[in-house]
Amino acid sequence: MDILVVGAGAREHSLAWQFIHSGHTVWIVPENAGLPLHSVDININDIEQIISFAQTKKIDLVVVGSEEPLLLGIVDVMKKAGLCVFGPNKEAAQIEGSKAWAKAFCHRHDIKTAPFIVCTTMKEARDAIDYFDCSVVIKADGVARGKGVFVCDNKDDALHQAFLMLEKKQFGQASMRIVIEKRIFGKELSALMIVDGERYQMLPLVEDYKTIEEQDNGKNTGGMGAVSTPQWVNQSMSTAIETTILSRTIEGLVKDGIHYQGIIYAGLMLDKDNQPWLLEYNCRFGDPECQTMMVRCQDDLAQWLQTAAQGALCQKMIRWSDEMAVSIVLASKGYPDDYESGYVISGFEQIDSACVFHAGTKRQGDCIVTAGGRVMTITALGKTTEEAKKHAYDAVEMIDFNDVYYRNDIATR
Numbered sequence: 001m002d003i004l005v006v007g008a009g010a011r012e013h014s015l016a017w018q019f020i021h022s023g024h025t026v027w028i029v030p031e032n033a034g035l036p037l038h039s040v041d042i043n044i045n046d047i048e049q050i051i052s053f054a055q056t057k058k059i060d061l062v063v064v065g066s067e068e069p070l071l072l073g074i075v076d077v078m079k080k081a082g083l084c085v086f087g088p089n090k091e092a093a094q095i096e097g098s099k100a101w102a103k104a105f106c107h108r109h110d111i112k113t114a115p116f117i118v119c120t121t122m123k124e125a126r127d128a129i130d131y132f133d134c135s136v137v138i139k140a141d142g143v144a145r146g147k148g149v150f151v152c153d154n155k156d157d158a159l160h161q162a163f164l165m166l167e168k169k170q171f172g173q174a175s176m177r178i179v180i181e182k183r184i185f186g187k188e189l190s191a192l193m194i195v196d197g198e199r200y201q202m203l204p205l206v207e208d209y210k211t212i213e214e215q216d217n218g219k220n221t222g223g224m225g226a227v228s229t230p231q232w233v234n235q236s237m238s239t240a241i242e243t244t245i246l247s248r249t250i251e252g253l254v255k256d257g258i259h260y261q262g263i264i265y266a267g268l269m270l271d272k273d274n275q276p277w278l279l280e281y282n283c284r285f286g287d288p289e290c291q292t293m294m295v296r297c298q299d300d301l302a303q304w305l306q307t308a309a310q311g312a313l314c315q316k317m318i319r320w321s322d323e324m325a326v327s328i329v330l331a332s333k334g335y336p337d338d339y340e341s342g343y344v345i346s347g348f349e350q351i352d353s354a355c356v357f358h359a360g361t362k363r364q365g366d367c368i369v370t371a372g373g374r375v376m377t378i379t380a381l382g383k384t385t386e387e388a389k390k391h392a393y394d395a396v397e398m399i400d401f402n403d404v405y406y407r408n409d410i411a412t413r
């Protein structure tokens with residue numbers, strides 16, 4: 001197949017890597033410094049030019065990795081242009097595009113989620129914070145690149161955060177409306193599935209390390225590391241997730257008349273009784289969850305994505321390696337806030353015991369330099385989590401650039 005991957009991060013690099021390993025001809029937009037021979041220099045928001053490129057190259061399958069183009073309706077436009085594209089249309093992508101919409105969806109379809117109140121004014125926010133006794137999570141309604149979720153455990157924090165979002169427009173249009181919900185305690189887990197409109201195929205469960213600092217302190221990020229599958233997950237947890245969250249999600253979408261083809265990513269919290277609660281939905285692969293899964297995939301994943309995009313997902317199961325996978329995100333110091341870029345990255349070309357997936361990097365002369373907050377993801381396999389973790393951290397230590405930052409506690413929960 002000729003495949004076009006749309007998206008600029010390490011997630012898209014890992015998808016392209018998996019497709020190349022399965023023998024496909026792969027292109028990626030925009031440029032990814034890790035895939036110089038496959039990269040096409042088109043702006044990710046220039047949908048017309050991406051379509052024109054896909055038509056010229058007679059692309060068989062477009063895989064859209066990131067949420068921004070999905071929320072802008074890239075799939076609708078591409079389908080109209082006659083392309084086969086894996087990803088939800090604009091209406092279906094609301095599952096990620098509006099937290100308030102997703103919470104109401106869960107409520108309608110008996111999907112367990114924390115009690116919540118949608119607020120547009122500080123008066124409403126104050127009342128909601130009091131109602132939930134100050135232990136709340138505050139979320140921007142729209143997308144904010146993984147940065148729009150704040151866990152608060154006292155009233156001052158919660159009021160300050162609501163003020164920043166509603167009054168100071170911290171995330172612009174995305175935080176004009178916020179969701180305030182009761183905080184649920186437990187263990188977080190990411191459950192993803194490929195959906196063809198009616199059927200689904202569950203992907204391996206992954207544990208994401210979301211905060212910037214170790215021991216789950218500090219601000220939320222897009223994810224600083226991941227493990228697939230964490231040792232503490234057992235079959236009964238997996239069954240509960242599938243029956244009470246994933247299959248109800250598909251049934252709900254079908255009942256609501258929403259045609260969903262693409263990835264559904266359910267961000268979950270498992271409570272003390274190991275019952276799953278839905279924290280949020282995303283309409284695409286997770287990052288770094290995707291990188292962590294791709295190294296375990298032992299099948300031609302692109303064929304599954306193509307059949308899902310055609311509404312014909314088969315019942316056969318995708319084959320995954322029994323090995324454990326660990327990913328570590330290398331970031332620029334300061335991320336998820338401000339950071340410096342343009343520093344030469346060394347040491348990564350010698351790594352052979354792990355995969356190096358590029359995100360915020362670019363080619364400058366003969367060098368690769370930093371060009372973003374999330375610079376690269378290092379992903380390694382091992383027979384045990386310990387072994388995968390060792391391979392991943394050994395590789396991380398070979399890489400050097402000014403202001404490199406990563407968590408040292410990935411795969412230690």
Ligand code: GLY
Binds near residue numbers: 146222285286287289
């Ligand atoms: N790792 C979290 C996300 O992709 O949203």
